[in-house]
């Protein structure tokens with residue numbers, strides 16, 4: 001429901017914990033959690049942005065980043081829609097333990113994977129699994145605003161019963177012109193006939209689903225091999241990749257870095273030293289190590305979330321020295337100018353002193 005807010009109304013800020021108000025099962029191992037601010041303050045975010053939640057799991061807090069699956073046009077609450085993979089720790093904790101009435105600390109919103117950043121007349125949204133969440137937020141916003149839309153909405157799932165938001169999207173598509181839904185599944189559910197696409201999304205399917213794909217702004221979100229195959233398919237079809245945007249949900253393994261993966265910013269074999277001024281600890285490490293890994297080996301636990309420079313949880317203040325940082329939007333230029341770095345994607349050069 002659209003709720004008119006006075007322009008001057010104070011907005012939610014992340015120093016106020018979020019209250020879980022409801023939990024809705026969506027499909028196997030997938031739930032939507034709805035949060036409100038206890039103060040009643042409205043949320044301000046862009047469709048497609050994310051929050052990072054502090055999860056009080058046994059043994060210490062874990063930080064997990066989740067896209068806001070609801071739309072900014074409904075600012076009195078926000079939802080996240082989460083899928084627990086096998087072996088999940090954080091997301092599984094939410095599904096098994098979070099209940100209405102409980103509070104969670106959150107940081108954000110953040111992120112630049114949003115249609116507001118890349119306005120276009122025609123969109124092609126391509127997602128797999130829980131990667132549907134930013135597309136849901138962006139589509140709901142366009143639907144709520146009543147704007148004419150031209151969206152080809154492609155979602156891939158293992159089986160039809162695992163397609164998240166299928167019924168809600170189908171309902172929207174009956175009430176708005178220009179929302180064209182395309183489902184692709186690996187296999188049908190038992191005893192449930194399936195007449196949609198089946199198999200792996202490929203160039204042929206993309207051409208059939210959106211013959212005018214060359215004119216569309218493409219947003220893609222899903223596991224990395226899936227996004228790689230979409231990139232390959234589009235590039236092979238002559239698509240201008242300046243109009244392709246993607247969000248990665250999956251963090252690389254948190255390990256000492258593979259030197260071959262780094263560009264000339266760090267020197268293979270070179271040694272570095274990180275001084276943690278407040279604690280008095282020192283870590284001697286390689287320039288190819290991240291500050292996060294080096295801190296951990298010195299017994300200093302920097303809170304972190306995505307491990308790929310997206311969520312901003314591991315932001316720390318550098319007092320002196322140089323790092324080579326390749327982030328993915330989790331830190332602003334102003335913060336960098338003030339001396340902040342993201343520990344997960346910064347590599348020390350020679351000697352670095354941190355305010356930790």
Ligand SMILES: Cc1cc2nc3c(=O)[nH]c(=O)nc-3n(C[C@H](O)[C@H](O)[C@H](O)COP(=O)(O)OP(=O)(O)OC[C@H]3O[C@@H](n4cnc5c(N)ncnc54)[C@H](O)[C@@H]3O)c2cc1C
Pocket residue numbers: 050064065066067068080081082083084085086087088089090091092111130133134223247248249250251306310311
């Ligand atoms: C910007 C951003 C937005 C995100 N939005 C969402 C969202 O809307 N909904 C959502 O469910 N998740 C989202 N994620 C992913 C989420 O933050 C967690 O990384 C993911 O849920 C796994 O955390 P976990 O605690 O469940 O598993 P962990 O305990 O961290 O890992 C358990 C196992 O799962 C594997 N794994 C970790 N991440 C993934 C993954 N994404 N896919 C498959 N296997 C994985 C690991 O290799 C490990 O074996 C987002 C991540 C980012 C960076």
